[in-house]
Amino acid sequence: MASTSHSNPPGDSEDAPSGFGTRAVHAGQQPDPATGAVMTPIYQTSTYAQEAPGEHKGHEYSRVSNPTRSALEGNLAALEKADHGIAFSSGVAGIDAIMKSLRPGDHVVATDDLYGGTHRLLRQVFEPLNIETTFVDMGDPKAVEASFTDDTALLWVETPTNPLMRIVDIEALSERAHAHGITVAVDNTFATPYLQQPLLHGADLVLHSATKYLGGHSDLILGAVCTDSDEWAERLRFQVKSTGASPGPMDCFLTLRGTKTLHLRMEQHCANARRLAQMLNARSEVGRVRYPGLPSHPGHSLAQKQMSDYGGMISFELADDDMEKALAILDATDVFTLAESLGGVESLIEHPASMTHASIPAEERRKIGLTDSLIRLSVGVESFDDLRDDLDHALSQV
Structure with a gap:
């Protein structure tokens, strides 16, 4: 997996251990070089000293990146077997960032049975901005394909769906969407990467409300998107930097604690x-x-x-x-x-x-x-x- 200051830290290589439990405990994290601390420190800082203008140690301002966040992003990417992980202040902030990467006139096809907050965001925030959404039952891939238009840019999938627990065929829908040049995003919050890894079934983006199972203890708010696409990763990091949808280091630390178990x-x-x-x-x-x-x-x-x-x-x-x-x-x-x-x-x-x-x-x-x-x-x-x-x-x- 790729290593950047915003994603997986050095040492997270292709030959890393493949067992899920081992990745959950270790991926994205190294003992702290300054102290040897086994647990990733909470880097509670907003800014970082620079040796000269533009010369820094990988981080310059914590809205853009933070070492605790980078460790978490590497961990989540490893769990989803993705090249990139991008953390957000909430799951909805992650959805918002994906949607803001679209443009007026673009069209979205989404499952008709989905989290109420996602429905509200698509209908009440983005439809007034001329990004229309068609909600369809995704049990029939042919019917889903029939809802595509020349302007369809994104297929939004939940599986299992919330709250009717329907199961959507990620592979079949991804094949049909990609044949039309449409990006496929899967909300994997219910299943978690332990039970389901949508990228392996053809999806382009995987969304998590890490507030839920990844954190696991009802004590944080955080979201994440994982992807193999360098282009999408750059778009989403731009959204974090430009809109301020970045999680705090304490929530990142707590999520790292959660993914270990x-x-x-x-x-x-x-x-x-x-x-x-x-x-x-x-x-x-x-x-x-x-x-x-x-x-x-x-x-x-x-x-x-x-x-x-x-x-x-x-x-x-x-x-x-x-x-x-x-x-x-x-x-x-x-x-x-x-x-x-x-x-x-x-x-x-x-x-x-x-x-x-x-x-x-x-x-x-x-x-x-x-x-x-x-x-x-x-x-x-x-x-x-x-x-x-x-x-x-x-x-x-x-």
Whole structure:
């Protein structure tokens, strides 16, 4: 992988260890040359001494680059097996930077089932700037291709989708998009690079809200984009430098701490989620359980093909689609905390229609199948029996 002052530090070479756990712990980081510190220091500085005008040691101003951030960028690039990693102040800031690299008149095709903040950004921020978005069901690659126009510049993919847990065929869509000269970006937040590496399936850009699983402890806000494209990496670094969407060194340090245990945490997230999905699937109060690890999930076979496991996110609807009962369930949990966000070690429960996806108009939510009784779970790493008993108690209330 390439080494620059803004990405992977010296020593991150092509012959580095290939095991995911080893890369998670070591990639992008060297013992501090000044002190020998094993953990990357928090370089809490805004500026750097220069030996002469324009002569510096790789960093000149922390909006542009910071040694702690550079270590994180190298680490994330290694996890996604990418040439470049670019860190941002949040996941949405990463999406914003990608969109700002487009031009008025460009067209975007995005999945119709996606994070509410992404929908809001595309519709309310960029459509007034004459960058239109068409939202489509990406389950049918032919239908997606039919939505392309001569102005389509970007295909925006989520898989698994948020919150309906649909699985999108990255390879098939990338082939069709590239045949039209269209860039493919995949939001990999739900899966993480431990379960899915979109660049290996043909994507050009991979977006992460590192706030979620990469950080893993619900104590930071950070985003990242990984890519093999030198051109896109330069565009995105220009956006960081010019718009100030740069993360602070403390958040970079905390994310580095989180990625060291990503593989361990994801194993437990997945194990707990698989068992809870099976339990929910057997409950009479529950209508449909949306979890790609269930053989009944329409994307199960595709998930087996492009993911190594099925993740820690579950959505389910009540059998009678009663919103009041759904809200009562949210109020009755104890181990599951009612809160937005996901991917932390603690289990969270939320109601997309009134929380994370409330910015999407009700008619659009209903059109894609996001019902008022849909409940989304971010399954944590607690003891399974406690999670099961908590949901069992909450469901028994309705």
